[in-house]
Amino acid sequence: MTEVREAPVHALLTDGTTVRIRRADAGDRGAVLRLYQEMSPESLRLRFFSVGSASASQAAERVSAPHRAGYCALAAEHGGRLIGLAEYEALPEAATAEIALAVADAWHHRGVGTLLLEHLADAARTAGITAFTADALAENHEVLKVFHDLGLRATRHFEGPEVRCLVDLTEDETYLSAVDTRGRLADVVSLRPLLRPRSVAVVGAGRRPGSVGRAILRNIRGGGFPGRVFAVHPEAASIAGVHACPSLAALAEVPDLVVVVVRAPAVADVAEECGRLGVRALLVVSAGLDHQQADALLGASRRHGMRLVGPNCLGLANTEDGVSLDATFAAQHPGPGTAGVAVQSGGVGIALLDGLARLGIGVSSFVSLGDKYDVSGNDLLQWWESDGHTDLALLHLESFGNPRAFSRTARRVARTMPVLTVDAGRTEAGRRAAASHTAAAATRTMTRQALFTQAGITATRTIGELLDAAALLHSQPLPHGTKVAVVSNAGGVGVLAADACTEAGLDVPPLDTDLMDQLLALLPKGATAANPVDTTAAVGEDQLRVCVDRLARHGAVDAVLVALVPTAVAAATGEDLVRALTDAPAPLPRPVLAVLPAQGARVELLQADADTTVPAYADAQDAARALVHSATRAQWLNAPVESVPKLKNVDTERAKALAAEFLHAHPEGGWLDPRTTAALAGCYAIPQIPWAWATDEDEAVAAAQRLAGPDARVVMKAHWPGLVHKSQQHAIHLGLQNSAQVRAAHRDLVTRFGDVLTGVVVQPLAERGTELFAGVVQDEVFGPLVVFGLGGTATELLADYAARLAPLTDRDVHDLLTSPRCSPLLFGYGGSPAVDITGLEQLLHRLSRMAGDLPQLTEADLNPVLAGPHGVTTLDIRVRLNPRLPHDPYLRRLR
Structure with a gap:
């Protein structure tokens, strides 16, 4: 043990x-x-x-x-x-x-x-x-x-x-769910002094009107906070109308929340004083802490049991009735509402608050996480899940402390409300841990996208795109699919809208004859209804309203996009076509969104009635992207319940023993030799082509005859520790037909690589099939990532990959098989037979299980994996192990 x-x-x-x-x-x-x-x-x-x-x-x-x-x-x-x-x-x-x-x-x-x-x-x-x-x-x-x-x-x-x-x-799902429940309840209780404080003190509120601390103090007072508010200043008697005390100890009572806006060297001392007095929560706005100061701040928070937001942040706000706390230095108070917002960047926070205010979407709570020493996005998701006020979660996270715990929380919360994020840091250079295929494929961007996809998070590329998606998800029902009816009062605008939908991945299908006849009977002469529906400039408000209503209630499409431009005809008759979208006689069962190119704002929410709004976009591409996000969320919610299947013929104990034996002999880690690699893959019943190991020419000839007989062709692959790209090194010989060719190939490898060569692998030449690639890479932050895509020598050139974080559910495996561009080849493209999909599914599940069992598994590279109608086999496997202690991402502990 x-x-x-x-x-x-x-x-x-x-x-x-x-x-x-x-x-x-x-x-x-x-x-x-x-x-x-x-x-x-x-x-x-x-x-x-x-x-x-x-x-x-x-x-x-x-x-x-x-x-x-x-x-x-x-x-x-x-x-x-x-x-x-x-x-x-x-x-x-x-x-x-x-x-x-x-x-x-x-x-x-x-x-x-x-x-x-x-x-x-x-x-x-x-x-x-x-x-x-x-x-x-x-x-x-x-x-x-x-x-x-x-x-x-x-x-x-x-x-x-x-x-x-x-x-x-x-550990099984029952246990993890129990841990989740205990963690969530404890977390929410610990956040109450932070987000629902009864009293607040600001330490560092200056007398100068432009100081950050003074601005926060004014916002707390001006925001309507009903609790007691204190200011701490060594000299001033009053700041911004608030009585000031020279120290925290001099306050009339111990505040629940202390806002710290002092210079970096003084932050830890203030935190320590707060802890000794019994303060329950800290909001540290101060920036510029060095490593020693940061450790002292977090140490004080942990010793005294204070939850900490920041440092280096904009502040926090809670608009709930009875709280009305605005402890930020933002220019405007956030309006009350149901959107929870958490950001790391204060600038992004201001932009999001401003964008939500323009849309008329109020905020339940806002937290600027800053450098995120303690309170994180995971904490806020659990708060919003339980606060009884939030139905839309917006996140901007530049880093993840515990991505797998975050993913598990987000996956649960996303079942009850949309969770949106900006995928920041997409241009970070991908890691090339050992220049293997898997490491080259597994960029941080791909890893983050896998996390978002699996957790049901709506990931956007920009703040504008996030607000576009939030406007639609906040205001309209989810579509049942991706079929869109495009309606316009100008043919060219309708064509552009249809192009935008198609390019975004939506379907603009032709309407059936019966529905077309119904629409043409409603619309002016000259209208067309094939989809796009061109109502002509002569369309009236009532005609457009009935047309949209008919489409939204018909089962032919899943959403209706209406593109309108102002015309002299409408102006002359006093018709308000936009009003046709906001005056629906009853709530529509499918989403309706508008494209108004003449609109000044990128996106607006048009008020329909007290409970309904219609999103209007200035650009059809923005509208189409928002609709894709909505459809993707609907698809995620409607998918069958996920599960990680139980696998037969898995020998976990033997696999762990093999890893331990290798690392005992190689304490620094490294690539496994072919025999150990095959044994490890065998522990998980990963299919491998027959092979033999040879250390000299005679052994190579004997192996070839044993594996393929006297006439069949074989492959010879050189091996030495650290060899990754055999093709690039010209360390492989294909199609060797007899003993003479086997001997010649072996002599060639010995001549070119000399003493570095430790042996050769001999295999029968594989039959034809689709060459695929599967692999695992351990991300230091995110854990094991399974990568799948097109294999062979073109793997890195074409970069046709998909990735999901382990452990893989049945749904994750389905996504891996269908996401790469090469996926049609697996399902019978062009009349060719489909490959053994069940075999591929099993291969990916077994690879995922191996990654989960062995934290020491740094990389596994299966390339090529040969798939055909009658089975799946791996022609080449590379595995690298490094010393690594097991780490349970779901164990309850603070950051």
């Missing part, structure tokens, strides 16, 4: 309190003894099955004994005091460990025990332990409930007054 000693972490209890989780050691003897001495006799009896002091002394000695294999003790601390202890002791010759749990009496029912067990289970899994056992008194209902509520599979066996619990440590 492997012993791993993790660094201490902080995490949240159910009431939002921050505690510190760390390994207990020899210095904890006194603290452990005190923990037990302060327990009630009843608690001691339930813990030790007796009330004597001997058991407590023995427990303290056990924790403080010299480190021994198979034993782990985790301590939970608050304010430097031990409040909980969880231990396991591995049983001899088994992958099971016996556990014990103790929580201080004053900390019961706050989630200490559950949190400790989550972390203890993670440490145990890392050490190779698969199950916990625990003995308890049958009357100890509280600890039995803790085991039951963990979400792990638990069984009980009663023996008189005692019960033995067996807890399977396998």
